[in-house]
Amino acid sequence: MMSSVAAITTPSSVAAGSVSILRVFLVETRMECLRLLRAPSFAVPIILFPLMFYALFGLLLGNSGHPGQEASRYVLATFVAFGAIAPGLFGIGITIALDRDRGLLQLKRALPMPPGIYLVAKLVTSMVFAAVVSMALMLLAAIVGKVVLELVQWVTLFVLAVLGVIPFCGMGLMVGTLVKGQAAPAVLNLIYVPMSFLAGIWVPLSVLPHFLAQLAPVWPAYHLAKLAQSVVSGNSTDLLPHVLDLVGMAALFFAIARRALRKLR
Amino acid sequence: MNSPAAELAEVVKRYGAKTALNGVRLRIERGKVTALLGPNGAGKTTAISLLLGLATPDSGRVELFGRPPQELTARRRIGVMLQTAALPETLRVGELVELTSSYYARPRGLGEVARMVGIEELLLRPYGALSGGQQRRVQFALAVCGNPELLFLDEPTTGLDIEAREALWNVVRALVAEGSAVLLTTHYLEEAEALAQRVAVLMNGRIVSEGTVDEIRAVGVRRHIRCVSSLAVAQVREWAGVDAVSGRDKRLDIEVRTAEPVVRQLLAADPSLSELEVTRAGLAEAFMQITKGPMQEEAA
Numbered sequence: 001m002m003s004s005v006a007a008i009t010t011p012s013s014v015a016a017g018s019v020s021i022l023r024v025f026l027v028e029t030r031m032e033c034l035r036l037l038r039a040p041s042f043a044v045p046i047i048l049f050p051l052m053f054y055a056l057f058g059l060l061l062g063n064s065g066h067p068g069q070e071a072s073r074y075v076l077a078t079f080v081a082f083g084a085i086a087p088g089l090f091g092i093g094i095t096i097a098l099d100r101d102r103g104l105l106q107l108k109r110a111l112p113m114p115p116g117i118y119l120v121a122k123l124v125t126s127m128v129f130a131a132v133v134s135m136a137l138m139l140l141a142a143i144v145g146k147v148v149l150e151l152v153q154w155v156t157l158f159v160l161a162v163l164g165v166i167p168f169c170g171m172g173l174m175v176g177t178l179v180k181g182q183a184a185p186a187v188l189n190l191i192y193v194p195m196s197f198l199a200g201i202w203v204p205l206s207v208l209p210h211f212l213a214q215l216a217p218v219w220p221a222y223h224l225a226k227l228a229q230s231v232v233s234g235n236s237t238d239l240l241p242h243v244l245d246l247v248g249m250a251a252l253f254f255a256i257a258r259r260a261l262r263k264l265r
Numbered sequence: 266m267n268s269p270a271a272e273l274a275e276v277v278k279r280y281g282a283k284t285a286l287n288g289v290r291l292r293i294e295r296g297k298v299t300a301l302l303g304p305n306g307a308g309k310t311t312a313i314s315l316l317l318g319l320a321t322p323d324s325g326r327v328e329l330f331g332r333p334p335q336e337l338t339a340r341r342r343i344g345v346m347l348q349t350a351a352l353p354e355t356l357r358v359g360e361l362v363e364l365t366s367s368y369y370a371r372p373r374g375l376g377e378v379a380r381m382v383g384i385e386e387l388l389l390r391p392y393g394a395l396s397g398g399q400q401r402r403v404q405f406a407l408a409v410c411g412n413p414e415l416l417f418l419d420e421p422t423t424g425l426d427i428e429a430r431e432a433l434w435n436v437v438r439a440l441v442a443e444g445s446a447v448l449l450t451t452h453y454l455e456e457a458e459a460l461a462q463r464v465a466v467l468m469n470g471r472i473v474s475e476g477t478v479d480e481i482r483a484v485g486v487r488r489h490i491r492c493v494s495s496l497a498v499a500q501v502r503e504w505a506g507v508d509a510v511s512g513r514d515k516r517l518d519i520e521v522r523t524a525e526p527v528v529r530q531l532l533a534a535d536p537s538l539s540e541l542e543v544t545r546a547g548l549a550e551a552f553m554q555i556t557k558g559p560m561q562e563e564a565a
Contacts, residue, residue: 018370019341019367019368019369019370023367024367024368027363027364027367028364028367031353031356031360031363031364034355034356034360035353035355035356038355038356038391039354039355098351102349102350102351103347103349103350103351104350104351104352104353106319106347106349106350107345107347107350109317109318109319110317110318110319110340110343110345110347110417111340111345111365111368112337112340112341112343112368112369112411113368114337114368115337
């Protein structure tokens with residue numbers, strides 16, 4: 001017995017109307033970007049810290065010794081790699097931990113959000129932030145630091161920063177899924193700062209104790225910095241191991257995070 | 266028969282050694298508010314998690330519109346308001362509605378949602394700057410923005426003032442009148458009484474009582490006959506059909522299951538009897554009776 005009410009409210013043909021996955025992805029990514037941009041606790045470490053450090057270490061301190069073009073390029077490349085760490089580590093790590101803690105992840109899973117969009121939007125958001133940071137660093141370098149590079153080198157550095165954020169997204173995702181919300185920022189900082197130091201970004205590896213310098217390759221930041229440095233030096237020998245290391249580490253982090261996310265169900 | 270909007274059929278769900286749901290059958294009909302009641306830990310959250318596709322049953326069948334809840338097309342027909350979901354504080358209300366609407370095939374417009382829920386003046390405000398009651402209204406707006414045929418409302422009016430609560434109830438009533446189905450979980454029994462056409466009471470992972478609000482009120486519930494009479498308490502206590510009597514200063518309070526025979530006997534035995542009054546328990550009292558007893562410790 002179909003009542004008239006039921007007849008009105010069972011328009012399965014209408015309900016099955018299409019949803020544009022692309023549109024969902026674009027809206028989700030835009031909102032994730034806005035969400036980070038408007039929160040000083042994200043925007044400051046992600047955007048300002050790399051610029052500030054580069055201005056301090058790369059431009060102010062570096063210029064006092066009248067470094068050659070080669071050294072200036074080397075420092076820029078290193079900081080472009082540095083700038084790709086925080087967008088992945090914090091952009092994904094903290095928001096995942098928060099979403100998990102506060103029930104937002106649960107709600108998103110219940111809502112008809114296409115599977116995967118949640119993570120892809122976060123990943124692309126991190127890439128957008130990495131793109132902005134690397135652009136700002138390169139502008140600063142070209143205008144203030146008088147760094148001169150071929151166009152193809154500028155472009156390659158940019159692409160490297162945008163893709164190079166992915167392993168750090170994996171790290172952030174791993175921490176964000178394994179660590180509870182409030183502890184996640186602390187754990188991420190405990191990775192961020194030592195990694196930047198031990199990967200030879202803030203100081204040359206040669207000044208570190210020998211055994212620490214030898215351990216540098218365990219950090220993805222080391223490999224990304226090596227790749228960036230080779231882009232500006234034009235010395236492109238033996239790049240493949242660094243690429244493979246980064247890909248392998250990213251795969252490992254994502255696999256661990258995936259396991260953790262499954263367990264949450 | 267209409268196919269239900271959602272259904273749990275002989276569902277068993279265990280978490281480790283604990284059986285959260287033990288053979289639960291529940292149909293959520295279109296055009297009705299179904300209230301799922303029960304003490305904390307009774308299995309309400311588990312039942313909702315299963316219906317939303319957040320968990321899968323160990324045995325039995327869970328369906329949304331005849332499909333598994335994990336299917337996106339089935340979930341595009343539901344709206345969700347969960348008890349604990351902190352939305353991103355830096356996003357504006359209008360942005361949150363736009364984001365959630367993007368998941369649906371035929372969402373309501375932003376303007377329509379804002380008018381329905383009464384959040385027009387909040388659209389440009391960041392979510393984190395809103396009061397608790399305003400945030401709750403925004404969550405309700407997100408639940409209805411997709412034009413859903415089935416609405417999950419988990420404690421929807423916690424933190425709302427009376428006016429906002431009435432407004433939300435009116436929207437729910439209007440949606441139900443249009444044929445939407447609603448699954449309501451609430452601690453406020455008056456809310457279930459005001460909104461629900463059907464009530465299911467969950468206890469220790471089982472549905473212990475199910476029916477219309479009137480049926481639930483009637484099940485196992487005593488009525489109270491109150492009057493002023495010179496009859497002795499001890500005498501009335503002996504009558505058939507009387508469960509308990511208390512009295513003071515000639516005022517009797519008689520608990521019965523069926524009032525009419527006892528009322529007749531009272532009037533016959535005491536022609537001077539006055540101020541006769543028969544009251545029926547509300548849903549709250551029925552709920553207390555259904556959920557108390559040997560398993561009461563679970564409710565604590």
